Amino acid sequence: MAPPQTSGGFIIRIMGAEYFVVDGDKEVRCSVRGNFRIGKSSEEGMPVVGDNVTYRRESHVDSRGLTGMIVSIEPRRSIFARAYAWEKKGHKVLGANLDRVFLVHSMKQPKFTPRLLDRMLVAAECYRIEPVICVNKIDLARDDVEIENMILPYRNLGYETVPCSAISGDGIDRLRTLMSGVRSIMAGPSGAGKTSLLQALQPGLDIRISDVSRKTGKGRHTTTHFEFHPLQGGGYIGDTPGIREFGIWGLSKQGLGGCFRDFEPFIGTCRFATCTHSHEPECAVKEAVSQGKITDERYESYLKILSELPDMLD
Ligand SMILES: Nc1nc2c(ncn2[C@@H]2O[C@H](COP(=O)(O)OP(=O)(O)O)[C@@H](O)[C@H]2O)c(=O)[nH]1
Ligand SMILES: [Mg+2]
Ligand SMILES: [Zn+2]
Structure with a gap:
């Protein structure tokens, strides 16, 4: 018996339990094994749109018309x-x-x-x-x-x-x-x-x-x-996200400065390595704001977001 054929593609759409995989110029309707998980938690473990996957071609079309079975997902570059x-x-x-x-x-x-x-x-x-x-x-x-x-x-x-x-x-x-x-x-x-x-x-x-x-x-x-x-x-x-979905997840107060490109030249030179650039003394970011190297507008945005973030990630 010939070994099962596998091929690669990426998911463009998920409808219920059907995963549509683009492989070159064709679109393959795939299913996923019931116990399939890529991570520990069930929520994170399932394939999502944009995942690069390997799928096994099914030799026959099943009752739902599925012609492939996803067998693995490449590590995600970003989510x-x-x-x-x-x-x-x-x-x-x-x-x-x-x-x-x-x-x-x-x-x-x-x-x-x-x-x-x-x-x-x-x-x-x-x-x-x-x-x-x-x-x-x-x-x-x-x-x-x-x-x-x-x-x-x-x-x-x-x-x-x-x-x-x-x-x-x-x-x-x-x-x-x-x-x-x-x-x-x-x-x-x-x-x-x-x-x-x-x-x-x-x-x-x-x-x-x-x-x-x-x-x-x-x-x-x-x-x-x-x-x-x-x-x-x-x-x-x-075709998504809305603003709400494009929220900020996985960021702590400590990490926020790293998401402000204009803070980058300064964040390493604050007195405290754990500086959140808000209340701390001898903060290089605040110094840069007072010298006009970082705009008041951007610093205001920073403080607003900072107030909403957790101190630490769980
Ligand atoms: N003057 C002007 N009006 C625009 C332009 N682009 C969109 N609109 C109008 O702005 C409104 C909202 O546009 P829409 O594309 O529905 O925005 P969406 O909610 O971001 O998808 C509509 O009345 C559009 O006609 C533009 O470049 N110039
Ligand atoms: Mg619209
Ligand atoms: Zn600082």
């Missing part, structure tokens, strides 16, 4: 997860191995909120997903100076920042290039223009980037649904 902040401790992994996250914010309508962008940058840094800042609706800007003023602080931090407009088409080619050949997601406040940008990028691409957590009778409930959609130029774009 993004949602914390069960309001329900219980712990978290749920929603996706893995994302290359980029496009943080879409509008210049106006709705008003730009640096606090929120900084929070999402921290999440991206924490999850090790490369952020691209999309400043949308530049057609509403008074002039180029207004656009520059908004973008420059983030460019100076070394972030890829794309001024764009779904209406005028500015920046769309750049976004298309940045999405090409990689697996990415979009995130940003409701109304910033995520759907419009996707439509401009690839007309007909009709996916839902969720903004707000769904509410149920039992309070806040977030969908775990997550799916990749193929782009014409190669690459995949994910």
Whole structure:
């Protein structure tokens, strides 16, 4: 008897117990053995969208039409997860191995909120997903100076920042290039223009980037649904998360400074190795703020997020 044939691919969609694996130009519907786990806990152990997997081809199609069985998962390069902040401790992994996250914010309508962008940058840094800042609706800007003023602080931090407009088409080619050949997601406040940008990028691409957590009778409930959609130029774009899902999980007060690129040159030179750059004396970060090397805006964001993080991780 010939040995069972295995092949590799990655998961683009999960529906119930069915895992859709892209392998080259085909899509294979796979199942997972009942006792399959990659980690210790059951929650973390199951495959998620974005996982690179090895599957065994089934010689016959079973009653549900499944033609493969996932047998192993490659170590995850990155994950993004949602914390069960309001329900219980712990978290749920929603996706893995994302290359980029496009943080879409509008210049106006709705008003730009640096606090929120900084929070999402921290999440991206924490999850090790490369952020691209999309400043949308530049057609509403008074002039180029207004656009520059908004973008420059983030460019100076070394972030890829794309001024764009779904209406005028500015920046769309750049976004298309940045999405090409990689697996990415979009995130940003409701109304910033995520759907419009996707439509401009690839007309007909009709996916839902969720903004707000769904509410149920039992309070806040977030969908775990997550799916990749193929782009014409190669690459995949994910249809979630909302802001809530793109929260910060797995970060302690101690670790936050490391998620602020502008703090990096200073954090090693504070008096205390455990400095959280808030109340401690002889803090190099606070010194840098007073010298204008770190902006007040960024430091404010830092303190706000710091107040919400646990002292230590369990
Ligand atoms: N002026 C202007 N309006 C835009 C632009 N992009 C989107 N909009 C509008 O902003 C609103 C929200 O856009 P939408 O794509 O639904 O945002 P989403 O919630 O982030 O998906 C809609 O009325 C769009 O027509 C843009 O570049 N310029
Ligand atoms: Mg939308
Ligand atoms: Zn410090």
